[in-house]
Amino acid sequence: MSLRIFYSPIFREHRPEGYHPENPTRLDYAIRGLSENGLWDEEKILEPSPASPSDLLLIHDGEYVERIRGLEGSFSYLDPDTYVSPGTWEAALSAVGAARAAVEAAVEDRGLYLALVRPPGHHAGRSGRAFNASTLGFCIFNNSAFAAYTLKERRGRAVVIDFDxxxxxxxxxxxxxDGDVVHIDLHERDIYPWSGYEHDIGGRGAEGSKVNLPMPHYSTDDDYILAWMEIVLPVLEETKPDAVVVSAGFDGFLGESLTTLRLTERFFRYAGATLSRYPLAVIFEGGYSVGLMRALPAFVKGYLEGSVEERGIEPSYEAIRTVKTVLEIQREFWGI
Ligand SMILES: [Zn+2]
Structure with missing residues (x-):
């Protein structure tokens, strides 16, 4: 099973003035974690070509793209969370290009293709903030959406799993x-961006193509493994994807400070191993410290090794209840 990483030093050129959790050091943490696990060497690294501004119009509206382009060359804040710096425009175009390259490589050849990019993307909607979110949450252009769009163009449909x-x-x-894009999203409930609840299943004609798992605060590996076993894997099996886009954030790792989740290497290794039968385009999202050093390599190693230790799980009552609710709602659309 092969691993290739689309990476460019340009991703460091999107940088804050003063302290901000989304900064170039995140790439150092990720590279350190991969290196320490023997997953980073020159042969694996590929330089992505940037997307063109017109490519962006496939997923964003022109006004939003022009707004970002217009900020090129100086430092400013789009909203209280999200900055644009002199290198942002080029970094963001290359990030979208890397996401496209990763998904194209995944459909051509089995294996895991990691787009190790900044700025991140999954909070960026068609014209900026999505579903009335308060901010863009550090994101500029939606790299994972672009990967999903590319996959759908090639294969008629796409599956995205987002575990940020x-x-x-x-x-x-x-x-x-768009019922041809199945999006399964596990996340902590009742935190930014305050969306993704059980009853959010997609728009008219696309019902069931969006599967949301709003997990309880303080969820553990066992809680996430339950959701993964009961919902993520069966839905994935039913869609029989040629490749899967993973919107990969590692901020649910124990010791990351933005959420209360308490995930460890165990969940990420398990998630990687269970996806090893599918070619993957893994698009880098959140994760700000220890999660990048430990959860990212655990996920990649799980995928490459392809096996998981069988062990019983003890999920919380709240996690069981969430999974049950999602099963009841989604049963109308899926054989789960
Ligand atoms: Zn996040």
Whole structure:
């Protein structure tokens, strides 16, 4: 099973003035975690070509793209969370290009293709903030949505799994009425961006193509493994995808400070292993410290090794209840 990483130093050129959790050091953490696990060497690294501004119009509206382009060259804040710096425009175009390259490589050849990109993307909707979110949540253009769009163009449909600790509201908004894009999203409930609840199943004609798992605060590996076993894997099996786009955030890892989730290597290794039968385009989203050093390599190793230790799980009552609710709602659309 092969691993290739689309990466460019240009992704460091999107940088804050002063302290901000979404900064170039995140790439150092990710590279350190991969290196320490023997997953980073020069042969695996590929330089992505940037997307063109007109490519962006496939997932964003022209006014939003021009607004970002117009900020090129100086530092400003789009909203209280999200900055644009002199290198942002080029970094963001290359991030979208890397997402496209990863999904194209995944459909051509089995294996895991990681787009190790900044700025992140899954909160960016068609024209910026999605579903009335308060901010863009550090995101500029939606890299995962672009990967999903590319996959759908090639194969007629696409599947996205988003396990970032926050709801992938931008991706979901972009494909809300598109039943050919199945989007399964696990995230902590009742935190930013305050969307992605059980009854959010997609727009008219696309019902059931959006599967939201708003997990309880303080969820553990066992809670996430339950949701993964009961819902993510059966839905995935039923769609029989040629390749899967993973919107991969590692901010649910224990010790990451933006959420209360308490995931460890165990969940991420398990998730990677269970996806090893599918070619993957893994698009880098959140994760700000220890999750990048530990959860990212655990996910990749799980995928490459392809097996998981069988062990019983003890999910919380709240997690069981959430999974049951989702099963009851989605049963109308899926054989689950
Ligand atoms: Zn996140």
């Amino acid at each position: 600790a926050h709801h992938g509201n931008g991706t979901q908004e972009i494909f809300w009425n």
